[in-house]
Amino acid sequence: MLQKRAETFVYTADGLPGYRKQPSLVVIPGSREEVVAVVRLLAAQNVPWVPRGAGTGLSGGALADNAVLLGLHRLRRIIDIDAENQTATVEPGVVNALLSRATAPFGLHYAPDPSSQAACTIGGNVAENAGGPHCLKYGVTLNHVLALTVVLPDGTVTSLGSADGEVAGYDLVGTFVGSEGCFGVALDATVRLTRNPEAVRTLLADFMSIDAAAQAVSAIVATGIVPAALEMMDRATIVAVEASIYAAGYPVDAAAVLLIEVDGLAVGIEPDVATINEICLQHGARMVRVARDDAERARLWQGRKKAFGAMGRIAPHLFVQDAVVPRTKLPAVMAEIGRIAEVYGVNVCNVFHAGDGNLHPCVAYSSEEAPRVHEAMRLIMKLCVDAGGSVTGEHGIGLDKLEYMPLIFPDDTLAAMCKLRDVFDPDRRANPGKVVPMRSCREWSGLPATRQPAVTA
Amino acid sequence: MDAVRDAYATAEPLRIGGRGTWLRAGHPVQATRILDVSGLSGITEYVPGDLTLTASAGTTLAEIADATAAHGQWLSIDPFGDPHGTLGATLATASAGPVGGRVGLPRDVTVGVSYVSGTGDVIHGGGRVVKNVAGFDLVRLAVGAWGTLGVITSATVRLRARPEADQTFALALPSERDALGTLLSTIRAASVEPLAAELLSRTCAQRIGLGDRAVMLVRLAGNAIGVHHQAATLARLAVCEEVAPGTWIRLQQSDPEGGAVVRVSRRPSELSRLWLAATATPGIDAHGSLYRGVVRLRLPSSIAPLRNFDAGDRQVVETMPEEWRDRSAPPAPNDVLSRRLRDAFDPARVLNRGILGRESA
Numbered sequence: 001m002l003q004k005r006a007e008t009f010v011y012t013a014d015g016l017p018g019y020r021k022q023p024s025l026v027v028i029p030g031s032r033e034e035v036v037a038v039v040r041l042l043a044a045q046n047v048p049w050v051p052r053g054a055g056t057g058l059s060g061g062a063l064a065d066n067a068v069l070l071g072l073h074r075l076r077r078i079i080d081i082d083a084e085n086q087t088a089t090v091e092p093g094v095v096n097a098l099l100s101r102a103t104a105p106f107g108l109h110y111a112p113d114p115s116s117q118a119a120c121t122i123g124g125n126v127a128e129n130a131g132g133p134h135c136l137k138y139g140v141t142l143n144h145v146l147a148l149t150v151v152l153p154d155g156t157v158t159s160l161g162s163a164d165g166e167v168a169g170y171d172l173v174g175t176f177v178g179s180e181g182c183f184g185v186a187l188d189a190t191v192r193l194t195r196n197p198e199a200v201r202t203l204l205a206d207f208m209s210i211d212a213a214a215q216a217v218s219a220i221v222a223t224g225i226v227p228a229a230l231e232m233m234d235r236a237t238i239v240a241v242e243a244s245i246y247a248a249g250y251p252v253d254a255a256a257v258l259l260i261e262v263d264g265l266a267v268g269i270e271p272d273v274a275t276i277n278e279i280c281l282q283h284g285a286r287m288v289r290v291a292r293d294d295a296e297r298a299r300l301w302q303g304r305k306k307a308f309g310a311m312g313r314i315a316p317h318l319f320v321q322d323a324v325v326p327r328t329k330l331p332a333v334m335a336e337i338g339r340i341a342e343v344y345g346v347n348v349c350n351v352f353h354a355g356d357g358n359l360h361p362c363v364a365y366s367s368e369e370a371p372r373v374h375e376a377m378r379l380i381m382k383l384c385v386d387a388g389g390s391v392t393g394e395h396g397i398g399l400d401k402l403e404y405m406p407l408i409f410p411d412d413t414l415a416a417m418c419k420l421r422d423v424f425d426p427d428r429r430a431n432p433g434k435v436v437p438m439r440s441c442r443e444w445s446g447l448p449a450t451r452q453p454a455v456t457a
Numbered sequence: 458m459d460a461v462r463d464a465y466a467t468a469e470p471l472r473i474g475g476r477g478t479w480l481r482a483g484h485p486v487q488a489t490r491i492l493d494v495s496g497l498s499g500i501t502e503y504v505p506g507d508l509t510l511t512a513s514a515g516t517t518l519a520e521i522a523d524a525t526a527a528h529g530q531w532l533s534i535d536p537f538g539d540p541h542g543t544l545g546a547t548l549a550t551a552s553a554g555p556v557g558g559r560v561g562l563p564r565d566v567t568v569g570v571s572y573v574s575g576t577g578d579v580i581h582g583g584g585r586v587v588k589n590v591a592g593f594d595l596v597r598l599a600v601g602a603w604g605t606l607g608v609i610t611s612a613t614v615r616l617r618a619r620p621e622a623d624q625t626f627a628l629a630l631p632s633e634r635d636a637l638g639t640l641l642s643t644i645r646a647a648s649v650e651p652l653a654a655e656l657l658s659r660t661c662a663q664r665i666g667l668g669d670r671a672v673m674l675v676r677l678a679g680n681a682i683g684v685h686h687q688a689a690t691l692a693r694l695a696v697c698e699e700v701a702p703g704t705w706i707r708l709q710q711s712d713p714e715g716g717a718v719v720r721v722s723r724r725p726s727e728l729s730r731l732w733l734a735a736t737a738t739p740g741i742d743a744h745g746s747l748y749r750g751v752v753r754l755r756l757p758s759s760i761a762p763l764r765n766f767d768a769g770d771r772q773v774v775e776t777m778p779e780e781w782r783d784r785s786a787p788p789a790p791n792d793v794l795s796r797r798l799r800d801a802f803d804p805a806r807v808l809n810r811g812i813l814g815r816e817s818a
Contacts, residue, residue, distance in 0.1 A: 084642075084726045129590045140588065142597070143565050158792065165722035165771035166751060169790035169813060170606075170798055171551075174564055174597025178590050198648065218506050224529070224618035225680075265648055267690075268683015275680070324586040328506040356588045357507075393588040401591075408584065408591055416580045416802075417593040423797040435592060 002026040011069050014057045015116065016400055017317045018370065023050070023064035028071035032091070032187045035075065039185065040155035042068060048429040051181040053092065053124030056116040058320050059398025061128065061180050061434055072123050072185065078102050079188060086193045087146060087163050092123025092186050099191075108193040111138035114394070115305050126186050129178030131394035133229040133304070136355040137263075138194060140394065142177045147190040150176060152183070153425040163190045175420070180396050181431040183424035197263035200228070201273045202291040202300055205280035206254035210234060210338075210350075213256040214330040216283035217354045220260070221327065223279070225272050230355030231259040231304055234334075237311070237349040237362075241303045244310035248303025254286070258354065259304050307351045307362075314347065314364035321377055325389035327357040333387050337361055337380055344376040358393035359384065382407065397435045405437055414440035460492055461608060462577030464807040471807055473604040475515050475543035479550060481776045483603055483812040484787075494545060497610055500524055502585070509568065509585060511613040514545025530616045533561035537709050537753065545609040550775075551601030554709055555653040555676070558748030563600050566615050570599045572607030575803025585613045598798070604809045606802040622684040623652075623676070625704055628697040630656060630671040632736065638729040641747060643694055644675070645725075649687045652678045654747035655708070656732055661742050661755075665707040667700065671736070673747070674704065708744065716757035718775040721766050725750035731770065738762040789814035 002008050003025050012020045029035045042049050050064035052071050062069075075091035078099065082088070083106040090099060096117040100109040113132035114120055120130070126148070131140045138144075147161040161173035176183050207213040213232055220227065233241070238250045238257060250257050258280065262272045277288045291297040303310075311318050325333045334350065337359075341348040346369065352360040361380055365373045381391055381404050391397075391404040405414060417436045421428065464471050472488035474480055475495050498515040505528040512521060519540045521532050536542070536552035546552075548570065551563045560566075569583035582595030599607055631637050644654060653676040657665075662672050675697070677687045691697050712718060721731055728745060731752045735743045741762055745752035753775075754762060760781055763772065789795070790813060799806070799816075806816060 082724075082726075085724045087724075129594075131588060131590075135588070139565065140590075142594075152794075156793065158794065160794075162771070164724045164769075166720060166773050167771065168773050169601075170795050171564055171597045171601050172794055174600075175594055177597075178594050182593070221508065222506065222529075222618055224620040226617075264679075265650055265683060265687065267648075267686030268680050271680040271682045324588050326504065326507040326509070326586055328504055353588070357586060358588045388584075389586050390584050390589040390591050392591050393586075394590055396590055397592060405592060410579075410581060412578045413581045413595065414592075416574065416578060416595060419801045420593045420595065420598065420798075423794060423801050 002028070011052070011055070011071070012063070014055045014060060014062045016058050016060050017319065019060045019063055019399060021063035021065040023069035024066050026069045026071060028074055030074050032075060035070070035072065035185060035187060036151050036155065036157060038070060039151050039153065042429070043153065043155045046427065046429070048432045050431050051127065051185050053121035053127070054095070054119045056120040057124065057128060057398065058322065058395040059392070059400045061396050061398030061431070063399060065433065067432065070185065073121060081106065083108060085163070086195070087190055088193055089188055089190045090122050091188055092121060092126070094122045096120050096122060096125060103193050107196050109196055110144070110191060111194040112141050112144055115308065122189055122191065123186050126177055126189055127179065127181045128396045129394070131353070131358070133231055133353060136230055136353065137226045137228045142174060144192045145173055145177050145189055146192055148173055148176055149187045150184045151187055153427065153430040157187070178396070179424070180398065180435050182421055182435055184430060197228070199266040199269045200261060200263040200297065201269055202297045203260040203273065203276060203288055204250070204300055205258045205260065205285040205288045206251045207256045207258070207285055208254065209284070210256045210334045211331040212284040213258055214334060214354065216258060216280050216285065217330065218327055219279045219283060220276055221355060223275060225262065225275060227260050227276070227355060228263040229259065229261040230353070232350070232352055232354035233257050233259070233304065233307065234350040236347065237307055237351040240314060240349055241307055241310045244313055246303050246306040246310050248299050250303055259300060304351065311349055311362055311364045315366050317365050317367065319363045319365065319373060319377065321359070321361045321380060322392050322395040323359045323381060323384040323389060324393040325357045325359065325384050325387045329387040329389070330354065330357060333359070333383060336383050340376050340379050340383070344372050346373050346376045353393070356393070357389070399434060402437045405440070411440065458573050458577055458579055461573045461575065461807070465576050465805050468805045469807060470810045473608050473809055475546050476517060476541050478539040478542040479546045482550060484774070484814050485779055485782070486812050487810045492608065494608060494610070495543070501611065505530060508616045508618065509587060509613055510616055511569070511585060511611060512544050513611045514543060514609045516544050517541045518544065518547060525616055529619045531619060532566070532614055533617050534563055534566060535561060535705070535709060538712060540710060544612055544614070548600050548612055549602065549604045549609055555655045555705055555746065558746050559652055560617065564597055567596055567600050567612055568615055569613035570596050570609055571611045572599050572609045574607045575805060575808045580607060583613070587615050603812045605799060605813060608808065620678040620680070622681040623678045623702060624684055624688060625674055625676045625700050625702060626688060626691055626697040627667060627672040627674055627700045628691070628695040630673050632671065634729065634733060637732065640673070640695060641729050644673070644747065647690060647694060649675070649677065649690050652676045653705070656745040656747065657708070658736055658741050658743045660740050661744050664711050664742065665704060667704070674700070674708070676705065713742070713755055713757050715778070716755065717760055717777040717781060718753065718755050719760070719763060719777070720751050720753050720773045720775065721763070722749070722751040722771050722773070723769070728752070731766070734765040735762065737765050787814045789816040
């Protein structure tokens with residue numbers, strides 16, 4: 001348990017800059033029994049609380065404003081690996097990349113791979129319904145969770161779903177995944193493992209216009225080939241990466257590069273590589289490079305995965321935005337983002353999951369630029385919504401995107417989300433003030449988040 | 458919306474109906490009238506380049522199949538049952554087909570769904586894009602809820618582009634325990650990635666014209682060279698022959714009139730035991746998914762074959778004549794969350810009351 005300001009300071013922020021909130025107390029249980037005991041004590045004392053994994057979230061979701069912060073990162077046991085059925089049961093604090101490392105001897109891995117996978121936890125991935133580059137082929141966290149044991153905010157422990165046969169009734173697992181810590185805490189998760197592909201080919205194609213690159217993306221998807229990943233980086237991103245220690249050999253004069261990966265059986269992979277190569281050239285690629293070995297492949301990916309880190313060199317703050325548009329709207333939306341950046345004089349770098357239309361406009365900025373950056377981001381969000389998209393594809397709403405919720409959901413739908421939250425947490429003490437704007441909950445007049453914690457150290 | 462509001466105001470229970478292909482499904486429903494949503498029909502938005510399609514709930518799967526085939530695409534749910542069943546019913550019942558174990562579970566392909574709750578509120582869950590984590594998941598809430606949390610009015614689903622090659626092979630299926638277990642684990646571990654792999658009992662195979670023997674159907678899809686090599690790999694593992702691609706449609710549409718359909722499932726490694734328990738009954742009409750561990754029994758005259766399964770094997774009733782049931786249907790899911798969900802979204806129990814099991818108003 002941590003209470004001194006100096007000790008709790010590290011827990012006042014997550015991966016999103018610009019927000020700091022002071023938890024009243026930080027509790028870091030060491031076992032599942034301790035988690036349940038703490039949640040029950042908080043229920044008995046009617047105290048609001050916020051769960052937290054590794055704090056790598058990018059929406060301010062794990063910030064506790066005068067509430068108790070419940071750190072789950074000490075629960076890092078892999079309880080079971082069932083290689084035959086390709087499942088693993090893990091505690092919430094297990095680090096994403098370590099799960100894949102543990103299952104490697106069985107030729108299996110855990111497919112969702114957020115950029116923060118070296119640090120982020122499975123519990124946090126479940127809360128956020130995390131994605132990652134390889135979700136294009138393999139699906140997001142939702143598609144990989146079979147069963148959960150959860151403690152509800154009132155202290156009830158219950159199991160949802162099953163990895164041992166179909167369960168009749170509501171999809172409670174699907175409802176819990178992505179609930180951003182508002183529905184309780186997962187004490188364990190049984191997740192699907194994926195067979196390691198026999199072969200992997202990674203291609204880098206460079207284009208003289210973003211538009212041409214975006215057209216190539218649509219053409220590749222239309223063939224029926226489902227690439228394992230299909231990522232785009234624009235010139236600003238390429239320049240930032242190439243100037244950093246993560247330099248991957250991307251051509252700095254290109255308007256955009258596509259990083260394309262196909263994987264699967266060794267037989268039949270080369271024809272897919274050839275088809276993609278041809279489509280890129282037809283759409284104006286200057287060059288398509290196929291990584292010759294694992295080292296070159298790793299280098300190409302490192303530039304992509306560390307792009308956010310590379311942008312950190314440009315200015316003190318980095319804002320990583322997350323939005324989704326229909327894939328066919330990519331060229332128009334990218335052009336408009338460029339225009340907004342110019343008008344507001346902000347340096348937008350685009351690095352994103354082009355295959356599923358999931359944009360990540362990033363802005364590196366200094367403190368005095370903050371209002372301008374915020375306004376540009378607001379316009380970009382509105383642009384994506386108007387194109388028929390969503391305000392978040394994988395980072396969640398948290399605190400940061402509350403204001404955008406009414407842009408995509410009418411009042412009755414927001415009220416339904418409040419009802420759903422009340423099913424899991426009628427006292428509204430778990431992660432209060434996040435995900436759904438308070439005013440949407442017609443019946444929410446007395447705000448529970450304003451209650452003071454009654455626990456003393 | 459008005460119909461549901463009226464029902465809510467007067468507490469008049471409704472049975473949601475589309476084309477009527479699912480009216481026998483689930484547990485007995487107490488309702489005074491049918492809320493007919495078949496008038497809500499038609500594809501409202503389809504941009505092939507986005508691989509997504511939005512349609513009203515009463516649109517049939519056949520209509521969607523026709524529209525998407527014109528662009529070399531398909532909705533990969535392909536459920537067992539009538540092709541004139543509706544999109545709404547397919548999602549509400551979370552009906553899956555042979556490719557369900559790989560790419561086609563309704564929960565995995567639905568990106569948006571609109572529905573009217575039991576209090577008459579209009580809810581728009583999700584959206585039209587394939588990746589979306591905005592807000593709490595009102596999509597997964599409705600998919601598989603059998604209409605008890607809301608009447609689905611429209612949905613957006615993700616499509617797949619048809620692969621260059623798509624071939625299906627029939628392998629002779631041994632009836633002896635060890636040989637069956639060996640074959641199943643060999644296929645699972647082999648250097649093949651089937652889109653579907655389904656075991657068919659002799660009666661089931663006969664019904665769709667595959668001859669007088671139990672088989673496993675294996676569907677290989679991808680580029681032509683890859684499929685060719687995978688087929689060669691299969692041929693080294695077992696005696697197999699190619700069958701017509703239409704075999705899958707015949708299987709999907711071969712449910713007999715009348716009788717019961719029950720799914721029995723466990724973890725996939727238990728499949729050979731489940732399969733032997735199912736086929737211990739002579740003449741049983743059954744098929745089972747290699748990757749999902751689900752055996753689907755089609756029982757024209759009796760549910761006695763269900764006695765061959767272990768108590769821990771999970772059973773889900775798709776349809777069953779009322780006279781075969783015990784006098785008391787099992788209770789609806791009674792855990793605290795399911796109960797509260799029903800209270801929150803249909804407090805008067807006006808939507809499909811009893812379809813998930815016995816419940817009172």
